């Protein structure tokens with residue numbers, strides 16, 4: 001548990017938030033002021049690319065940080081890798097069916113997409129900030145291995161029976177449910193948007209789509225850096241699914257996940273004001289399809305803080321023989 005108050009520094013340059021890691025709190029305020037790398041700061045020049053495996057991950061992980069970004073007038077692009085269409089219990093509840101059909105799963109994906117658009121709107125971000133790639137919920141991990149290249153047929157979703165995103169979602173021509181196609185689309189997004197910070201799940205996240213999201217992003221980043229060796233970006237990790245975290249207790253402030261390192265900068269705590277917590281709850285409530293079946297889970301993330309960490313510089317080259325994301 002955190003027992004010390006966090007050091008918060010307001011910058012006159014327009015950055016609105018500095019959150020210091022736990023390790024830095026051992027130092028006095030003069031020393032911590034000299035540790036700019038150990039911060040999450042957003043300002044008017046911030047260009048944040050947030051990778052969400054499913055609609056709602058962006059708000060669960062960063063609903064407070066996104067409010068800070070909006071207040072600072074920074075730019076945002078949220079990329080949803082899937083529509084979250086394969087959540088059987090959710091489909092059963094929303095479509096009022098015991099045995100969902102292909103069209104039920106597709107309708108559920110559309111509902112979650114609409115919810116995401118409403119959520120981002122309430123946070124102050126318009127349609128231009130949102131990209132849906134339409135890759136298969138539950139299929140990302142296998143796209144890192146077996147379904148990587150066009151040497152074999154594309155992955156086909158057992159839920160929607162689709163083997164490629166819908167036409168409106170395809171960024172790179174001829175994209176299908178293959179790992180190399182997803183990597184290529186992510187590299188193109190990074191190239192086009194030129195983010196200053198990328199927020200992405202960390203590989204220890206125990207949902208296979210989340211874990212795979214890290215590997216795809218890291219692989220795409222490698223491609224971008226081969227073409228643009230000078231490209232520099234601040235990588236921030238978030239985590240949603242990790243054993244029973246953060247439900248060990250319902251304390252107002254969430255502790256970092258026990259047993260998981262805070263990466264190269266130590267755990268980064270982003271505090272939420274009472275008003276920001278209220279807004280985060282209101283935004284989460286727009287995810288009706290999720291609130292209906294797991295409201296307790298969503299609301300458990302609407303507390304006084306959010307946690308981020310920085311990974312070591314990634315060296316990921318897909319495909320992999322075995323996916324480390326299937327072990328959970």
Ligand SMILES: [Zn+2]
Nearest residue numbers: 053054057207
């Ligand atoms: Zn998710």
